[in-house]
Amino acid sequence: MPNPRYGDSSCYLEVQGLRKTFIGRKRKVEAIKDISFCVAQGEMIGFLGPNGAGKTTTIKSVLGLVRPDSGTITVDGIDCAGNPREAAKRMAAVLEGARNTYWRLTVWENMQFFAGIHGVCAAKDKEYFEYLLETLRLQDKRNTEVRNLSSGYKQKTAVACALAKKTPLVFLDEPTLGLDVESSYELRAALKRLQSEEQRTIVVSSHDMNVIQDVCNRVIIISNGRVVADDSIDDLLSLFRTRNYKIVVSKNAYMQHPESLVTEISQGFSQADINETPDTVEIAVGFTNPFEIYDLIKTLSDFRVAIESITQEQVDLEKAFLEIVRRENGVCG
Ligand SMILES: Nc1ncnc2c1ncn2[C@@H]1O[C@H](COP(=O)(O)OP(=O)(O)O)[C@@H](O)[C@H]1O
Ligand SMILES: [Mg+2]
Numbered sequence: 001m002p003n004p005r006y007g008d009s010s011c012y013l014e015v016q017g018l019r020k021t022f023i024g025r026k027r028k029v030e031a032i033k034d035i036s037f038c039v040a041q042g043e044m045i046g047f048l049g050p051n052g053a054g055k056t057t058t059i060k061s062v063l064g065l066v067r068p069d070s071g072t073i074t075v076d077g078i079d080c081a082g083n084p085r086e087a088a089k090r091m092a093a094v095l096e097g098a099r100n101t102y103w104r105l106t107v108w109e110n111m112q113f114f115a116g117i118h119g120v121c122a123a124k125d126k127e128y129f130e131y132l133l134e135t136l137r138l139q140d141k142r143n144t145e146v147r148n149l150s151s152g153y154k155q156k157t158a159v160a161c162a163l164a165k166k167t168p169l170v171f172l173d174e175p176t177l178g179l180d181v182e183s184s185y186e187l188r189a190a191l192k193r194l195q196s197e198e199q200r201t202i203v204v205s206s207h208d209m210n211v212i213q214d215v216c217n218r219v220i221i222i223s224n225g226r227v228v229a230d231d232s233i234d235d236l237l238s239l240f241r242t243r244n245y246k247i248v249v250s251k252n253a254y255m256q257h258p259e260s261l262v263t264e265i266s267q268g269f270s271q272a273d274i275n276e277t278p279d280t281v282e283i284a285v286g287f288t289n290p291f292e293i294y295d296l297i298k299t300l301s302d303f304r305v306a307i308e309s310i311t312q313e314q315v316d317l318e319k320a321f322l323e324i325v326r327r328e329n330g331v332c333g
Helices: 055-063 084-089 107-117 126-135 151-164 181-198 209-215 233-240 258-268 292-302 317-328
Strands: 011-023 028-040 044-048 070-075 091-094 169-173 201-206 218-223 226-232 244-250 273-276 280-286 306-312
Touching (some): 011 201, 028 201, 044 055, 044 209, 055 091, 055 169, 070 084, 084 091, 091 151, 107 126, 107 151, 126 181, 151 169, 181 209, 209 317, 218 233, 244 292, 258 273, 258 292
Parallel strands (some): 028 226, 044 201, 044 218, 091 169, 169 201
Antiparallel strands (some): 011 028, 011 070, 218 226, 244 306
């Protein structure tokens, strides 16, 4: 699906030219300098950025918890500044660093309470509440007070309460922060299931690219208060996909003169990094032209060496992300 553009009828959330400077007694912090993006109905997108990039401030601006200095925000075509109550009816959030639930109430009571505020009745929507408990694996904890739950269960309860409001738009700000590996995986699996079964519009923010790569199709990278990339994860990765190979050949019986192979390759492929072990020769090489690898294979074939493995270096979102942020901040090298 192509990225929705400003003014597209498919845009459920539309943010344009958002700016916010916090003015303290001692210093000013330009938390967001220029943020614009669109999210289509039913999309689950990721906000990725280092700590302090402006993700939470952007989310709080949309929720009406922070008043931006300039810019416009519309949700379902409703101007959030002009009609905040109508806009708020369409949104729910789990905020980073906030408790998000009442610790002296049980999981079920919390769901009832928070959904109730949004006019969703637990008695009428019991089936849906049960579905949320099951998807988030909270069934056994329904009658446990939240204060007695581990941090993973607390966070899942907060997500259940946000979803129980049945709003079309949901923000999850750093949902896996501080969770152990198992809870993080469980929550991510639940989000993927909910997304595929419900088609809600969900914005997930994280400074952890693994989380975003796992649950989202599209990522908006924020750095220093600006959007520095907005693309599908696949396209973003293909930008950074290199033709870097590592080829391992064995010094087999046919290969009489490994040293001449090393000489030949280092002369023919000046960019190659060659590492010899007693039994193998490892060649790490990056090509700009996709056909250059045939020349190398031909040289190896001339020497009658057995190729043990050829691997292509994989790019992950982490490398792409670090590279984008590095370029944006003007770091050379
Ligand atoms: N209420 C506030 N008062 C002053 N500075 C703030 C406030 N909230 C956020 N900031 C600052 O704004 C910048 C962006 O913060 P934030 O939006 O929380 O980033 P992120 O969520 O990407 O980590 C940071 O430098 C942060 O210290
Ligand atoms: Mg944050």
